[in-house]
Amino acid sequence: MDIHEECGVFGVMAPEICDVASISYYGLYALQHRGQESCGIVVNDDGVFVSHKDMGLVSEVFNSDILSRLPKSNMAVAHVRYGTTGGTNRNNCQPIEVNHQKGRMALAHNGNLSNAAELRSRLELHGAIFHTTSDTETIAYIITKERLRTASIEDAVSQAMNTLDGAYSLVLMSPQKLICARDPYGFRPLCYGKTADGMYVIASESCAIKAVGAEVIRDVYPGEILVFSKAGVESRREHCQKKDKKLCIFEYIYFARPDSVIDGVSVHASRIAAGKILARTHPVDADIVIGAPDSGLDAALGFSQESGIPYGIGLIKNKYIGRTFISPEQGARLDGVKIKLSALEESLRGKRVVLVDDSIVRGNTMGRVVKLIRDAGTKEVHVRISSPPFLHPCYYGTDIDSEKHLIACKHSIDEIRKIIGADSLGYLPEEALEQLARGCGFCSACFDGNYPTKVPKDTRKDRFEKRLSSIKK
Numbered sequence: 001m002d003i004h005e006e007c008g009v010f011g012v013m014a015p016e017i018c019d020v021a022s023i024s025y026y027g028l029y030a031l032q033h034r035g036q037e038s039c040g041i042v043v044n045d046d047g048v049f050v051s052h053k054d055m056g057l058v059s060e061v062f063n064s065d066i067l068s069r070l071p072k073s074n075m076a077v078a079h080v081r082y083g084t085t086g087g088t089n090r091n092n093c094q095p096i097e098v099n100h101q102k103g104r105m106a107l108a109h110n111g112n113l114s115n116a117a118e119l120r121s122r123l124e125l126h127g128a129i130f131h132t133t134s135d136t137e138t139i140a141y142i143i144t145k146e147r148l149r150t151a152s153i154e155d156a157v158s159q160a161m162n163t164l165d166g167a168y169s170l171v172l173m174s175p176q177k178l179i180c181a182r183d184p185y186g187f188r189p190l191c192y193g194k195t196a197d198g199m200y201v202i203a204s205e206s207c208a209i210k211a212v213g214a215e216v217i218r219d220v221y222p223g224e225i226l227v228f229s230k231a232g233v234e235s236r237r238e239h240c241q242k243k244d245k246k247l248c249i250f251e252y253i254y255f256a257r258p259d260s261v262i263d264g265v266s267v268h269a270s271r272i273a274a275g276k277i278l279a280r281t282h283p284v285d286a287d288i289v290i291g292a293p294d295s296g297l298d299a300a301l302g303f304s305q306e307s308g309i310p311y312g313i314g315l316i317k318n319k320y321i322g323r324t325f326i327s328p329e330q331g332a333r334l335d336g337v338k339i340k341l342s343a344l345e346e347s348l349r350g351k352r353v354v355l356v357d358d359s360i361v362r363g364n365t366m367g368r369v370v371k372l373i374r375d376a377g378t379k380e381v382h383v384r385i386s387s388p389p390f391l392h393p394c395y396y397g398t399d400i401d402s403e404k405h406l407i408a409c410k411h412s413i414d415e416i417r418k419i420i421g422a423d424s425l426g427y428l429p430e431e432a433l434e435q436l437a438r439g440c441g442f443c444s445a446c447f448d449g450n451y452p453t454k455v456p457k458d459t460r461k462d463r464f465e466k467r468l469s470s471i472k473k
């Protein structure tokens, strides 16, 4: 519950001129869980790009007045962001728009390149000037550079993919075409669908495709490029099956919305399976199973189904806390967790409670949640975690960034139990991850250290800002 998601991408191409800005807005709304720092929509008005981007939630950045000022058109790309590279500022809002010698491009990206620093340095040595500190601009630069010597924008994307390494699900727009591409490992999800009246929609997750009234056609294959134009849909697969598939397993455990289906696997079913496995591998006598909202609810249901211990609601979340929530400062005698969550005494008093959550990162939040539940008059609190312990940082678009912040790197499971104040603690066994992915190849590097790509040297979120400030000195 301490981890931030990465980003969400969305694209639309309609057969007729229509309100693609509003369609994008509803698509972004369905993807809000993937990024709450900033969002944006770029509309293609007959080759002229008109955009609105800002810091904040979709509901804070857009209103009916702003949407009505975006032109009616047949194409748009959109993005919600939680920055995993590059600071939190307006400059880094996406989609990124670039003018180049052969036209314009708007680009939305989910993921992190593992070779972004090398690529950026190489470009800068050849005179490139960057306006943002996010690695998305590096991708935009490489595509537009390739575009100088290729016959089409999709050829440029394909050429760029020879250089990019790491996680990227892209949606981009030229004056004439909407294009999406998924990295050859397929780290981040990407799928597309169609409405009955012929409008194509691309999204990070199937929940956004359904939200705008379209039916999911399929997931974009790892390494695939899809080109949507007046001529129809073209699938290019020259980068497919070059790598073993490595979908981020944490999409199933935590990032994705439970009603999404990723690479043929239901996220909800995957979480139920995790809960069932936990009930078998870490059984306990208890009176009630509760989930930490919202990330632990499905796995808690699975634990209850397998163990026969009744499922109940024990924690209530304040649903209206957004990016602008100001966490109380130390010394203010207020606990941020208590403002976000409250314990339902009626369900918990006098009970032995199983609390299910998706992960423990530093342990501070979990410690406070356990205390909250204890203060509601419970007899015992048993914590079950629907993922293995985090032992390694992630380089592919999440903010699990340093071993020194990971509690499981410094403490044994029993020590963590004591630190969080639980009566017992059980994690999902690493071998069980396979059952969550159901035959879909996956990345589990943050648990086992087996990184699919070369590991970057500097992984700080603000590495490009830090470099800039050291140059100024």
Ligand code: SF4
Residues within 6 Å of the ligand: 187, 247, 248, 249, 250, 251, 393, 394, 395, 396, 397, 398, 400, 443, 444, 445, 446, 447
């Ligand atoms: Fe996902 Fe962990 Fe792999 Fe990162 S390292 S992509 S969080 S499984």
